Amino acid sequence: MNKIFGVALGILAAIGGFVDIGDLVFNVAAGATFGYQLLWVVVVGVVGIITYSEMCGRVSAVSQKAVFDAVRERVGFKAGLITLIAAEIVNAMTLTAEVGGVAICLQLLSGLPYRVLIVLAAIALAIVVWVVNFDWIERIFGYGGLCLLVFAVAAVKLHPDWGAVGHGFVPHVDTGNKLLYAYFAVGLLGAAMTPYEVYFYSSGAVEEGWTVKDLGLNRLNAIVGYGLGGILSFALMIVGGALFLGKGIDPETLGSIAMGAQVPLGEIGLILALVGILFAVAGASIDTLFSGAYDLAQFCGFEWGRHKSPAGAPRFTLTWIVLLILAMLAVMTGVDAVKLTEFAVIFSVVALPLTYLPILLVANDKAYMKEYANGRLANTLGIFYFVIILIVALTAIPLMILTNLGQG
Amino acid sequence: MAVVAAALLAGCNGGTVDQHALKQDSKTISSLATEGGLFAGQVARGESTGPYTRIQSDNLGRLAANLADALGRRKTSPGIEPKVRTAGRLAAQVAEQFKALHDHPTDRAVARSVQQAFGPLADHADKLAK
Amino acid sequence: MSESIDLGLGILDHQLLDKDGRRCGNVDDLAIEGGPGEPAEVVAILVGPDVWRGRAGWIGRVAAWVAGGERVRVPWSEVAEVTAHVRLKKTAPEYGLGRLDDRLRPYLEKIPGANR
Numbered sequence: 001m002n003k004i005f006g007v008a009l010g011i012l013a014a015i016g017g018f019v020d021i022g023d024l025v026f027n028v029a030a031g032a033t034f035g036y037q038l039l040w041v042v043v044v045g046v047v048g049i050i051t052y053s054e055m056c057g058r059v060s061a062v063s064q065k066a067v068f069d070a071v072r073e074r075v076g077f078k079a080g081l082i083t084l085i086a087a088e089i090v091n092a093m094t095l096t097a098e099v100g101g102v103a104i105c106l107q108l109l110s111g112l113p114y115r116v117l118i119v120l121a122a123i124a125l126a127i128v129v130w131v132v133n134f135d136w137i138e139r140i141f142g143y144g145g146l147c148l149l150v151f152a153v154a155a156v157k158l159h160p161d162w163g164a165v166g167h168g169f170v171p172h173v174d175t176g177n178k179l180l181y182a183y184f185a186v187g188l189l190g191a192a193m194t195p196y197e198v199y200f201y202s203s204g205a206v207e208e209g210w211t212v213k214d215l216g217l218n219r220l221n222a223i224v225g226y227g228l229g230g231i232l233s234f235a236l237m238i239v240g241g242a243l244f245l246g247k248g249i250d251p252e253t254l255g256s257i258a259m260g261a262q263v264p265l266g267e268i269g270l271i272l273a274l275v276g277i278l279f280a281v282a283g284a285s286i287d288t289l290f291s292g293a294y295d296l297a298q299f300c301g302f303e304w305g306r307h308k309s310p311a312g313a314p315r316f317t318l319t320w321i322v323l324l325i326l327a328m329l330a331v332m333t334g335v336d337a338v339k340l341t342e343f344a345v346i347f348s349v350v351a352l353p354l355t356y357l358p359i360l361l362v363a364n365d366k367a368y369m370k371e372y373a374n375g376r377l378a379n380t381l382g383i384f385y386f387v388i389i390l391i392v393a394l395t396a397i398p399l400m401i402l403t404n405l406g407q408g
Numbered sequence: 409m410a411v412v413a414a415a416l417l418a419g420c421n422g423g424t425v426d427q428h429a430l431k432q433d434s435k436t437i438s439s440l441a442t443e444g445g446l447f448a449g450q451v452a453r454g455e456s457t458g459p460y461t462r463i464q465s466d467n468l469g470r471l472a473a474n475l476a477d478a479l480g481r482r483k484t485s486p487g488i489e490p491k492v493r494t495a496g497r498l499a500a501q502v503a504e505q506f507k508a509l510h511d512h513p514t515d516r517a518v519a520r521s522v523q524q525a526f527g528p529l530a531d532h533a534d535k536l537a538k
Numbered sequence: 539m540s541e542s543i544d545l546g547l548g549i550l551d552h553q554l555l556d557k558d559g560r561r562c563g564n565v566d567d568l569a570i571e572g573g574p575g576e577p578a579e580v581v582a583i584l585v586g587p588d589v590w591r592g593r594a595g596w597i598g599r600v601a602a603w604v605a606g607g608e609r610v611r612v613p614w615s616e617v618a619e620v621t622a623h624v625r626l627k628k629t630a631p632e633y634g635l636g637r638l639d640d641r642l643r644p645y646l647e648k649i650p651g652a653n654r
Contacts, residue, residue: 108464109457
């Protein structure tokens with residue numbers, strides 16, 4: 001009984017932690033632009049992240065290596081170095097957007113000056129990471145992120161045309177503006193299949209000492225956690241479609257997204273939305289921060305770990321501190337967090353093949369995986385998604401330019 | 409290199425205002441005005457918080473003000489200059505309404521009048537976007 | 539202990555662990571001896587950014603410069619076992635590995651909570 005309780009709590013935390021600023025921005029914007037027509041793309045993205053997370057978890061449990069260890073070993077030093085540089089650039093952009101998002105939420109809740117809150121946010125994040133046990137970090141930010149369920153309630157309360165919503169789950173393209181549609185599809189996939197998430201997940205698996213006995217748990221975690229988390233993405237898009245599309249509103253700020261809960265549910269909806277966004281984005285920023293430090297540590301071979309004390313992994317600690325400071329400085333230049341989020345998601349899409357190809361190769365490598373190498377289902381899904389990722393990676397930047405960053 | 413070029417190309421919006429840009433900017437003004445109306449309505453019903461109203465109206469107001477500034481200053485394609493300047497004035501009026509909301513974040517009467525003012529502004533911007 | 543070149547290449551880029559299981563670098567390169575006609579023999583493991591120079595063209599050279607260009611040589615005889623990682627017989631400081639971690643640690647320990 002206790003174990004089931006533990007698993008359930010873990011899944012709850014995963015749901016709350018599923019959404020990051022990229023999901024918030026792209027899902028609501030997609031709803032505001034195309035209504036419910038892109039819901040099926042979210043499903044594709046969720047199944048994609050489940051596929052690759054399960055593979056990553058399995059690779060880590062069987063080979064005792066985190067993804068980046070395996071990347072360097074399997075694709076070689078030069079390709080590994082290029083992957084590292086690409087991953088770190090995307091990571092830095094994502095982290096900057098998220099820290100900015102945290103500051104914006106704090107400002108909308110407190111009314112204090114933005115610049116002050118940027119520094120406060122960075123310091124608070126640093127203190128939390130330094131002092132708080134990582135299991136508690138996951139719980140706090142995961143449960144706090146569950147406040148985002150207010151968007152699910154809001155979606156229902158806005159009385160969307162449920163027939164149209166259902167139709168949105170069927171893959172179809174029903175619009176004149178095909179380029180813009182493609183751009184949002186690319187963005188939604190990128191927001192769902194973020195690279196930092198798999199690096200973070202696999203590093204955690206190694207640190208928790210997962211072995212082949214944990215493979216079932218790994219699969220359950222991935223499917224239920226991400227699957228239910230996908231519900232939050234649906235809710236965001238439905239709110240965007242039900243509230244903003246009809247009125248011709250293009251939500252350009254995080255505050256606009258919160259209004260999606262404020263209109264149907266009043267002041268309490270607004271506060272829950274802001275708190276939920278705050279915890280989800282803050283939690284995501286910690287994941288991103290650690291992912292950046294993990295990648296460097298694993299590539300270079302120095303000590304790393306979320307459960308290690310700061311002095312137990314000095315270079316790792318220094319790495320995340322430097323990454324956080326750089327992100328804070330970048331936010332202070334006044335960059336628009338929402339616009340930066342769009343850039344970050346699109347660029348992470350371009351880097352996706354570099355992330356996922358090594359995982360697919362290692363997961364198939366019997367030398368690493370022994371009898372736990374990819375079966376037919378995992379390979380079918382894995383190869384299918386890899387083709388999608390390639391197409392999406394090649395078209396992302398052209399689409400971004402042609403649609404002028406989603407302005408049509 | 410390609411990355412930097414892509415970033416610049418995607419974000420670049422300066423230069424001459426042509427018919428397409430006028431349409432896009434008018435749509436943005438309409439969107440801001442409509443969102444403002446929705447937002448002000450919430451404040452008028454007492455369904456908002458002081459800090460949120462103050463900060464969000466400032467954020468949206470600044471977007472409108474930047475647009476007003478650009479549309480008032482930039483060169484335009486031949487023939488559409490009057491429309492561009494009208495759009496600029498509309499954006500400035502939208503910014504003014506947001507400022508009123510920003511300065512009186514808990515005043516429901518102000519919010520109601522702001523909400524009513526946004527309606528025609530949004531309609532006018534819609535016409536320009538056609 | 540001499541190994542065939544196949545095994546040598548099989549441990550390239552793998553994680554190094556010292557006697558206590560501490561991570562102390564990756565196998566950045568191997569020193570192989572043996573002229574033409576002789577069996578190739580791995581004589582040492584090379585660790586450190588300086589070793590990257592030869593492995594990734596100009597990107598490798600830039601990365602080596604950014605990372606500080608040090609290099610450590612660990613004789614092959616010091617390898618205790620090769621499993622998922624390459625385990626060494628002695629502790630990291632005894633090989634001159636993990637020096638940067640050791641140098642940084644005293645500074646970090648000055649901040650409260652560094653050793654929780």
